[in-house]
Amino acid sequence: MEVKKKLVALGRADVAIIGAGVVGCALARRLTLDGASVIVLEKAADVLDGASKGNSAILHTGFDAPSGSLEQDCIAQGYKEYLETCETLGLPVLRSGALVLAWSQEQLDELPKLIEKAHKNGVTDVSALTKSQILKREPYLSNNVVGGFEVPGEFLIDPWASAHAYLLQAMANGAVLYRDTEVVAGQYDGQQWRLETNAGSVCAAQIINCAGLYGDIVEQRLIGECPFTVTPRKGQFVVFDKSAAALASSIILPVPTKTTKGIVVCRTIFGNLLVGPTAENQESRTDSSTISDMLAHLREKGIEMIPNLEECEVTAAYAGLRPATEFQDYQIRRIEGKNYTCVGGIRSTGLSAALGIARHVAGLIAPDEFSFQAIEDPIIPAPDRLSNYHPRDWEEPDNGGIVCHCELVTRREIEQVLNGPLPPSTLQGLKRRTRVCMGRCQGFYCTGELVKLTAGRFNLPMGLGHDDQ
């Protein structure tokens, strides 16, 4: 449940989680199911407003993660649990597989090492493909491809519905979410933490810092110092319209370098095709602006790989920020004697690793002797059903009619989300939950209707007021 009023006389929670990105949401679910009472504190007006806002929406196997790293372990565990739970949680998976492609002799020479690493990482179904095998599988690829290998287990998922489902399950089973609630200070008295926020104070036995792009700042506020510094890495993406999705059935991955996985071309589970991300280090933790030259460059890169993209419409462009640090691996550690756990530096693999990270952290904070009493029959909430490759609400009777024509979003879907347990407080939040305005017209057709449907619902309304005011 979410509590709207000021945080007064809250009582004591077992765990307070700072930050409702995908990792915070997964942790809230894990600990709630394990039997802990959980409070989630989110600084922004809505959940998933930081690093989890924009990514490539791929469920990675971890085939190219640094072998033996915590990251690789969490991706492997997270991947496994995702596939075990997705059906129960009603989360769609598009089993597209991926091709890692070399476009030069230099890249071709790297492939054996990468295949070996994948096998070492336990992703044993990775195998080399010849140019002709690749072109047979992906006939729209440019003839300039020289070789590659397949990673059959790389899949496409809904990055927002997944995180929402984790949090919704936590909330349905007792967790409490506070939005617009920023932790400004905190003290540990040897028994419990008292966190001061802009909306009041919260007490908890344990706290977990999942503040993502602000992880180091939160740690400084609570512990006084932080061994890592977040250097936001911006990734810009260009999204092509649905007709482009027919041009690539696999996820097309580049040969990765040290700093980035490189530019990916892949479908989205929503039926589009995306090209990105760029990797640009910057100081600002909020600047997720796009740069027109870079968007044009991404489009060109996409056309280089798939020439027919030239004739496809671009429908959207966005940028996400990854909370990179000076360290290669995740910064997950517990400060003994302070009941404080930091989950930092979850850069670009957070979506794939979230459930694995949650398991790992649950093990850190509640080792066997302290473990909670797990909930026996947890409530399973209804997820957002937005996959273009699975049944949608518009196909069902009594859907109220279509409001967003590009993405076929029904009136019933919008009303359910607005009246649901995790209603959006911004247009962005409504877009993530329903896909309104996410399509090719970007609101040309449905803005008028949306203004009416969302009146009084957002803390920053779409309309400034009636024209007679």
Added chain:
Amino acid sequence: MTTNNGGLPRKSDVAVVGGGTAGLALATKLKRLGVGSVIVLERENDAGGIPRHCGHYPFGIREYGRLLKGPDYARRNVEAAVDAGVDIKTEVTVTALHPDGRLSLTTPAGKAELQAERVVLCTGAREASRPQRFIGGDRPLGVLSTGALQSMTYLQGMRPFRRPVIIGSELVSFSAIDTCRHLGIRPVAMIEENDRILARRLVQPYLMMRGVALFTKVKNLRILGRRQVEAIEFIDAAGKQQSIEADGAIISGRFRPEAALLHLSHLEVDPGSGGPMIDQFGQCSDPSYYSAGNLLRPAETSGWCWQEGIETAKWIAEDLSRGQPAVVPSVRVQLVDRAIGFSVPQRLSISDRTGGMQKMQIGLNVPVKGYLEAISGGQSISNTWLNSRPVRRVQIRLAPIVQNCSKSPVELSIQRNK
């Protein structure tokens, strides 16, 4: 599939997809020509199309002999269609086009299907969105197309900002200024990436009178703002970095056909116009399908679309009277000069069928001064003097081309130094 097919008939002689100006005019004319059943499938709550939220003049002179505002014009088009016996179904979305005139639909009651002898695609056009124009920056509230602005203000009576910047300088951009002023919104600037205003209009005094600053030939446009738009940044014609305080941005113009259905279908699409490949009768690559109105090319006026609907209706009625749709031989129109962005029609049917469009519509990529020449089988078959620019209306006579195209492709080129 719902048992009662969502309240829709399962069969129709003609199904018109889209109840805007072209679709309604076409459907009305078909009924007046004696076609049996004509159904218009409109996805919005009300038929009428874009004019419904153009709360300004001038509409309807040619059609009704009087000056109307958009919503009144749209209402008249709907009334005329209903009076003629057209079956208008609203809140019906076509989700797929199948060969031979079969349509997948969805309604508030669920999925449905419709089989028509002929389907006419009249889905219109919309403005290019911000991402399509690669306008960078933040993604705050207050960035709208003219269409979104008008539907928000005219249909819902809400205003999204007070001091926006207008990006683009086509006719619709000026219509956006009028819409704003009507609501007490004061646009602060008009920004155009081209070296001059695109609309054919005496603009300097118009803008000055309204206190709207004009910037042409701008580069590196960026929209900035955390929650609501705060500023628009760009490099001006003199190469100077500019920042204009504004709380909104209207992304106007650069119309493109609303062709998503088409792109996902079996029909051939013309990348140049963004619409379907048609012949001089408006017939698509699948002869069960026709098209008219702004789906054919980036936007024309309502009056034009209305006329196009009427004309196309005649050809469809005649085609229906012949029975089953048939594929006839045709020749392609090839654009050999990059200055030419598109031609409508894109192919010419060679048969005993007479009539069809009298003019070929041409879209230019760059300003052109010269002769537009059509060559077929090595022979020059048409020569037309042009002095025009992108976005402007350009037409050449089609009859000499159709009559002389000698069954080999028609090449369009521009002779600049004659």
